[in-house]
Amino acid sequence: xxxxxxxxxxxxxxxxxxxxxxxxxxxxxxxxxxxxxxxxxxxxxxxxxxxxxxxxxxxxxxxxxxxxxxxxxxxxxxxxxxxxxxxxxxxxxxxxxxxxxxxxxxxxxxxxxxxxxxxxxxxxxxxxxxxxxxxxxxxxxxxxxxxxxxxxxxxxxxxxxxxxxxxxxxxxxxxxxxxxxxxxxxxxxxxxxxxxxxxxx
Numbered sequence: 001x002x003x004x005x006x007x008x009x010x011x012x013x014x015x016x017x018x019x020x021x022x023x024x025x026x027x028x029x030x031x032x033x034x035x036x037x038x039x040x041x042x043x044x045x046x047x048x049x050x051x052x053x054x055x056x057x058x059x060x061x062x063x064x065x066x067x068x069x070x071x072x073x074x075x076x077x078x079x080x081x082x083x084x085x086x087x088x089x090x091x092x093x094x095x096x097x098x099x100x101x102x103x104x105x106x107x108x109x110x111x112x113x114x115x116x117x118x119x120x121x122x123x124x125x126x127x128x129x130x131x132x133x134x135x136x137x138x139x140x141x142x143x144x145x146x147x148x149x150x151x152x153x154x155x156x157x158x159x160x161x162x163x164x165x166x167x168x169x170x171x172x173x174x175x176x177x178x179x180x181x182x183x184x185x186x187x188x189x190x191x192x193x194x195x196x197x198x199x200x201x
Contacts, residue, residue, distance in 0.1 A: 003107035003197040004100060006124030008115035010162065011155050012141030013130045014175040014182075019111045021186040028103035030096055032112035032120065039091040040065045049087055054080075075154040093119055107197040116160050116168050126196075128189070129169035132176045134162060 009015045019029045040046045042063040051059050054073060058066050074081040100108060100123065112120050115127065132140070134156070141152045159165075166172060173185050 002103075003126075003193065003200055004124045005107060005109045005126050005128060005193055006115045006121070007109055007111045007128045007130065008113060008165070009130035009132075009175075010134075010137050010159050010165070011113065011152060012137035012139070012144065013132050014140070015111055015113070015130050017175065017179075017182065018128075018130050018173060018186060019109055021183065022109055022190065025186070025190050026105055027190070028105040028108040030099040030103060030108060030110050032092060032096060032110065032114065035092045035095040035099065036088065037067075038095055039088055046088055046091055050084070053083065071155075072151070075151060075158060081158060089118055096120060096123065107193050113159060116165060126170045126193075127168060128171045128173060129165050130173045130175050131162070131166060131169075132174075136176055 007015055007019055019031070023029050040050065047059070047065055050065065050070070054070065058069055058073075060066050070084075074084050096110060096112075100110065110120065110124055112118075115121055115124070121127070137156065138149060138152055141147060141155075142149060147155075160168075171189065173182070173189075175182060
């Protein structure tokens with residue numbers, strides 16, 4: 001496996017806006033949120049365990065997981081969130097490793113909201129934190145997900161706080177600026193990461 005760059009940030013920070021720009025530059029992005037969806041697909045052991053634990057009401061008519069209902073349950077009860085994480089985190093970790101192993105670009109990116117809170121940190125060579133003030137996080141996440149402010153605050157509380165995240169960053173992208181400035185930041189980092197990847201060969 002070549003150079004792996006970890007991209008993280010709190011809810012509403014704009015990780016996806018950053019990773020989309022890297023994808024446009026031809027860089028493979030492994031998204032932990034997509035891996036998390038894959039491990040709870042119909043027919044899998046994880047979905048059966050979730051249905052047994054939380055009840056069949058969390059399974060939609062098409063057999064898939066009602067992710068919004070599950071999110072409400074686990075962010076309302078810390079013990080339930082911990083139970084779900086014990087079940088899914090090892091499976092997500094395996095799926096991420098599988099995807100990273102087949103990524104074919106000069107370097108690749110692991111995008112994860114819980115990069116620094118989980119063993120996913122061990123999979124990356126460099127940590128990039130996408131940062132915005134908490135008020136902007138709340139505003140963006142409310143608009144995007146149609147979640148209540150209370151639920152977004154619960155999700156933020158379950159994630160590492162902003163100061164800790166920034167302290168663990170190797171690189172910080174300030175995403176409170178214009179999209180043009182974000183383009184410039186990504187272009188500069190892309191050049192730097194290509195050089196790092198080349199020097200490892």
